[in-house]
Amino acid sequence: MIPNEPKITPELVAEHGLKPDEYERFVALIGREPTITELGIVSAMWNEHCSYKSSRLHLKTLPTKAPWVIQGPGENAGVIDIGDGLACVFKMESHNHPSYIEPYQGATTGVGGILRDVFTMGARPVAALNALRFGSPDHPKTHHLVAGVVAGIGGYGNSFGVPTVGGSVGFHSRYDGNILVNAMAVGIAKADEIFYAKATGVGNPIVYLGSKTGRDGIHGATMASAEFDENSEEKRPTVQVGDPFAEKLLLEACLELMASGSVIAIQDMGAAGLTCSAVEMGAKGDLGIELDLDAVPCREEGMSAYEMMLSESQERMLMVLDPDKHDIAEAIFRKWGLDFAVIGKTTDTLRFVVRHKGEVMADLPIKELGDEAPLYDRPHIQNAFEPVLPPETVAAPMANGEALVKLVGTPDLSSKRWVWEQYDHLILGNTVQTPGGDAAIVRVGDGPKGLAMTTDVTPRYCEADPVEGGKQAVAEAWRNITAVGGLPLAVTDNLNFGNPEKPDVMGQFVGCIRGIGEACRALDFPVVSGNVSLYNETQGRSILPTPTIGGVGLLDDVRVHATVAFKGVGETLILIGE
Amino acid sequence: MKAAVITFPGSNRDGDVARALRQAGATVVSAWHADHDLPAGTDLAVLPGGFSYGDYLRCGAIASRAPIMDAVRAHAGRGGLVLGICNGFQILCESGLLPGVLMRNADLHFICRRQHLKVARADTAFTNRYHVGQVIDVCIAHGEGNYVCDEETLHELESEGRVAFRYCDAAGNVSRAANPNGSLNDIAGVFSEDLNVLGMMPHPENLIDDLVGGVDGRGLFESLAAA
Amino acid sequence: MKARVTVTLKQGVLDPQGKAIEGGLKSLGIEGIGTVRQGKVFDIEVESADKAKAESVLRDACERLLANTVIENYRIELAE
Amino acid sequence: MKARVTVTLKQGVLDPQGKAIEGGLKSLGIEGIGTVRQGKVFDIEVESADKAKAESVLRDACERLLANTVIENYRIELAE
Ligand SMILES: Nc1ncnc2c1ncn2[C@@H]1O[C@H](COP(=O)(O)OP(=O)(O)O)[C@@H](O)[C@H]1O
Numbered sequence: 031m032i033p034n035e036p037k038i039t040p041e042l043v044a045e046h047g048l049k050p051d052e053y054e055r056f057v058a059l060i061g062r063e064p065t066i067t068e069l070g071i072v073s074a075m076w077n078e079h080c081s082y083k084s085s086r087l088h089l090k091t092l093p094t095k096a097p098w099v100i101q102g103p104g105e106n107a108g109v110i111d112i113g114d115g116l117a118c119v120f121k122m123e124s125h126n127h128p129s130y131i132e133p134y135q136g137a138t139t140g141v142g143g144i145l146r147d148v149f150t151m152g153a154r155p156v157a158a159l160n161a162l163r164f165g166s167p168d169h170p171k172t173h174h175l176v177a178g179v180v181a182g183i184g185g186y187g188n189s190f191g192v193p194t195v196g197g198s199v200g201f202h203s204r205y206d207g208n209i210l211v212n213a214m215a216v217g218i219a220k221a222d223e224i225f226y227a228k229a230t231g232v233g234n235p236i237v238y239l240g241s242k243t244g245r246d247g248i249h250g251a252t253m254a255s256a257e258f259d260e261n262s263e264e265k266r267p268t269v270q271v272g273d274p275f276a277e278k279l280l281l282e283a284c285l286e287l288m289a290s291g292s293v294i295a296i297q298d299m300g301a302a303g304l305t306c307s308a309v310e311m312g313a314k315g316d317l318g319i320e321l322d323l324d325a326v327p328c329r330e331e332g333m334s335a336y337e338m339m340l341s342e343s344q345e346r347m348l349m350v351l352d353p354d355k356h357d358i359a360e361a362i363f364r365k366w367g368l369d370f371a372v373i374g375k376t377t378d379t380l381r382f383v384v385r386h387k388g389e390v391m392a393d394l395p396i397k398e399l400g401d402e403a404p405l406y407d408r409p410h411i412q413n414a415f416e417p418v419l420p421p422e423t424v425a426a427p428m429a430n431g432e433a434l435v436k437l438v439g440t441p442d443l444s445s446k447r448w449v450w451e452q453y454d455h456l457i458l459g460n461t462v463q464t465p466g467g468d469a470a471i472v473r474v475g476d477g478p479k480g481l482a483m484t485t486d487v488t489p490r491y492c493e494a495d496p497v498e499g500g501k502q503a504v505a506e507a508w509r510n511i512t513a514v515g516g517l518p519l520a521v522t523d524n525l526n527f528g529n530p531e532k533p534d535v536m537g538q539f540v541g542c543i544r545g546i547g548e549a550c551r552a553l554d555f556p557v558v559s560g561n562v563s564l565y566n567e568t569q570g571r572s573i574l575p576t577p578t579i580g581g582v583g584l585l586d587d588v589r590v591h592a593t594v595a596f597k598g599v600g601e602t603l604i605l606i607g608e
Numbered sequence: 609m610k611a612a613v614i615t616f617p618g619s620n621r622d623g624d625v626a627r628a629l630r631q632a633g634a635t636v637v638s639a640w641h642a643d644h645d646l647p648a649g650t651d652l653a654v655l656p657g658g659f660s661y662g663d664y665l666r667c668g669a670i671a672s673r674a675p676i677m678d679a680v681r682a683h684a685g686r687g688g689l690v691l692g693i694c695n696g697f698q699i700l701c702e703s704g705l706l707p708g709v710l711m712r713n714a715d716l717h718f719i720c721r722r723q724h725l726k727v728a729r730a731d732t733a734f735t736n737r738y739h740v741g742q743v744i745d746v747c748i749a750h751g752e753g754n755y756v757c758d759e760e761t762l763h764e765l766e767s768e769g770r771v772a773f774r775y776c777d778a779a780g781n782v783s784r785a786a787n788p789n790g791s792l793n794d795i796a797g798v799f800s801e802d803l804n805v806l807g808m809m810p811h812p813e814n815l816i817d818d819l820v821g822g823v824d825g826r827g828l829f830e831s832l833a834a835a
Numbered sequence: 836m837k838a839r840v841t842v843t844l845k846q847g848v849l850d851p852q853g854k855a856i857e858g859g860l861k862s863l864g865i866e867g868i869g870t871v872r873q874g875k876v877f878d879i880e881v882e883s884a885d886k887a888k889a890e891s892v893l894r895d896a897c898e899r900l901l902a903n904t905v906i907e908n909y910r911i912e913l914a915e
Numbered sequence: 916m917k918a919r920v921t922v923t924l925k926q927g928v929l930d931p932q933g934k935a936i937e938g939g940l941k942s943l944g945i946e947g948i949g950t951v952r953q954g955k956v957f958d959i960e961v962e963s964a965d966k967a968k969a970e971s972v973l974r975d976a977c978e979r980l981l982a983n984t985v986i987e988n989y990r991i992e993l994a995e
Contacts, residue, residue: 841956843956843958853957856957856980856981859980860976860980863979863980865972865975865976865979865980866972867961867962867963867968867969867972868959868960868961868962868972868976869959869960869961869962870959870960871957871958871959871960872957872958872959873955873956873957873958874955874956874957874958875953875954875955875956876921876923876953876954876955876956877933877936877951877952877953877954878923878951878952878953878954879948879949879950879951879952880948880949880950880951881947881948881949882947882948882949883947888947889947892945892946892947892948895945896940896945896948899943899945900936900939900940900943900945901936
């Protein structure tokens, strides 16, 4: 029988971030009081990050289709057709809060997560980008945060072996207590060899791959776990540590395994690791999943079911394996020195059953965990617009030269060389346009095709007018791609905002999405993947609305591209546009 | 010329160097760290760039003890050619095939940038397509490229002409200012006593194409392919 | 005065270094080694001759630079 | 049995990392710090309960992997 220890109290529910009515909804759904493991599972599934409960309604309005879109939002990453039988797989994701707590590790695990999203789909990562926002340069924490984040992004990407080819860095006091670290990864796969998360077949083995599970990143309710000793001399840190070496091995092992034809479905363990990955694989395939946690490779002793289900240890994957290929798969993983364990199977019950030490710790309806997640149409208002300043009311600068020097000296416009020189942007030998141009260009294999990519947003525009700011971010990404000679194909977005329960913040969110949607529709520039990061605020003050747009475009012949440098003396300058 | 590119767990420029060798006309085969032998007929063993074993203990330390390294040592002992680039250089130092160690860059940052090198010796199997004093433009990408050795070793390297490349500026001036990582005597690469083993920090394999920055790295691979 | 500061990872924090070293030792055929966790030591000359003063300088150095107190513990030892 | 192995740079070997840390401490305004030398510690579980045996395994591990004996010294301490 399901053990009901400890008792679920309203405090425990609150510690899990569930509102009382959300908890009621869950109890009604399962028809009894949940176990602590089940409470952990639902808290992971129904938090903002996994359920998109505040944003789903609005995200649905974004254009996601085009003839060249192979896979839109909803999988680990978006996929577009780039011709010659090849596909480009890409996505952007935030790691804002962890990076503020521990900038180096926060950034590394952010980069690791997004790279996994891309190679989970069968693509080899060929480029990484990032968009960073820090507080004011004079804020006492800024220096430490910049140094740590930049070193972390480099530390992970350089070791993993992907060139970090572009990004943006900005500073504003509104990010003083809440920096933004958005990481984007781009990969190349064969268009007919994309891997998805959808499980198929009853009785197929569920396989755990990669690094061992530890108590990393188990949030909030750690006291709920029996083993946790509140008096222990140190509070267990919830910070995850990235291991790019393990990820590199995982990449090679996964691609080798996929090529061997053994993989039925695959999903990386990201936020709320085992819980989200297992539920998603089952729910997408209309199958139940049974897990036996005794088989999970653990790094620490005495881990409870609760801890294993919520651990966010990095560099792990979950896979449904073709049962006839077990030995081939295991041999590949052993060769790369990674853990490999069958930890469960698919069933036809549509239940998500978790066993540990012979006891059932959770037994939940698998589809409802996702489908019945709360969905909110949060109230939103549009802040009063700042009055538009007529140009004649702005005093002309005393001297243009001085004004120019002042501009060039601002942190946002300063050279970012110090940043990108810490990133290996040349590895793989395909970086045609290194950092410093309008968009980065990476040759696809031996050519002739190339990809152009960029990340853009101007938060102060979004604050002044969310709809126009959203449009502008898309338009800038589009322009940066066209400026190097690329045909813009699709975008990924990373929507960073404050607390959606505040109508004015929700207003910014809704406005920016509307603007992004309008611009993408007008430009035939669909959104194929993305990420939402809400609750970016400290002490009641939210960040500037920052919907980062990551754009990808195609160059049919990468030899034909444009760069920003003047090519000679006496050339004619032409101004295009209004 | 048959070149065996060795992949260690965490190698990540193995593909880049294989491409450069192939483009120069060499036959390229791959070798695995856990193998005990180099592929039959190997003329050149290549230890590529990357972060073998994450570079977690000391760069190249764990890889230098891999089974394949016994074969590499034997190959070098017979006079066979061995090239180590970046992490490969670190592995060669750790394995004792080359003297010295590579320590953290003086400013502790990983640095990726274009870098000029001055060719110090051009009468070797690795560098004969260059000329002494030639300034080439390649790139560096490392966090631990600060070459250090004791005085006696340094004296030996210098007096025996075993420095392969030095960091310099575009005009060919070798100076502290042009040295990206603090390495002794601005050393970017060194040869073994018999000039059949070369270790270097910079990445000539990423400069073999006009479209991707230039072709100054080709000389090395063309020298080798013709060896 | 000479001091030694030892910085180690907190319990439960993943130690990729230690893990790789464990693997390295195993593959060298060195038997009988369990888990390995890697840390750092700093041997520091402190100018002050006063123990309490030296210790407070070092504590400051640890908190602000030598240790990442989110994931690491530190320990200060002063030579006699 | 628990053991701690401490690996430090030999005297006279340049320590760029220690140097940079010195600089870092100075620029943080931490006064009274002289030279800094950085080393490593390894906290290792040894399976053997026999001290002499454990020590010989660890010595082997140090000589063959943990220390680069050209530039580093090591020291083995076994917990009681
Ligand atoms: N975080 C970063 N990572 C990699 N490259 C970056 C980063 N920040 C800026 N860059 C690169 O530096 C160049 C200039 O950046 P930025 O000042 O933001 O320029 P722009 O506003 O013209 O896009 C761009 O090519 C960009 O790709």
